[in-house]
Amino acid sequence: MQNVINSTRKQQKLSQAELATKTGVTRQTINAIENDKYDPSLDLAFKLADVLGLRVDQLFLWGDRHD
Amino acid sequence: MQNVINSTRKQQKLSQAELATKTGVTRQTINAIENDKYDPSLDLAFKLADVLGLRVDQLFLWGDRHD
C-alpha cells in the first residue's frame, strides 16, 4: 500500500532510526515499510501517524490505486 | 485495540457473515476482531472502514486507552 512516510519523515528531519525509536520498532522495519516491502500492523500504523502528525488515512493511501 | 465495528455493523443491519463477505474475509475473522481477539491487518482495517462508512481512526479507537 502506498504511503507518505518517507516525505513526511524528511520534512521533519528525522532519520529512519529516529522514527524507529519513536515508534518502538527497529530501523529495518521502518525501512521495509517505506520501501513497500510490507504493510505495518494496525497498531504500528497508528503510532507512525501519531508521531508524524497525520491521520492513518492520510499517511497510508488506500483509496486510489488501493492496495 | 477498541473498535466500534459491532455497533456500527448493527446500525446498518449487517450480520457478521455479511460484513465478512463484503470485506473479503471469513466470518470467524470478523467475529475475532469484534471480540478483541486480535487487531486486523492495515488493509482489512481500511476495507472495514470503507464498508462501514467511517475512517480508520473513527472505527478503531487508538487514542484513548491506546492499544
Added chain:
DNA sequence: CTGAAATGTAAAGAACGTTTGACATAAAAT
C-alpha cells in the same frame, strides 16, 4: 578525500493474522 551517519538488504526465527472445517449455544422466525 576520509570517516561517520544513513540507508538498503538478507536470512532465520518468533509472534501475529487469516483460513478451513467443525461443533456448540443463542436468538429470531415460523
Added chain:
DNA sequence: ATTTTATGTCAAACGTTCTTTACATTTCAG
C-alpha cells in the same frame, strides 16, 4: 416447539509482520 439464522470458539495450517545480526552501499560533514 421446531427450524433457521447468527454468534462464539477451537485447533491446525499457512502466510505476514517484526526482530536480531550482519554486511554493503550511499550520503554528507569535516
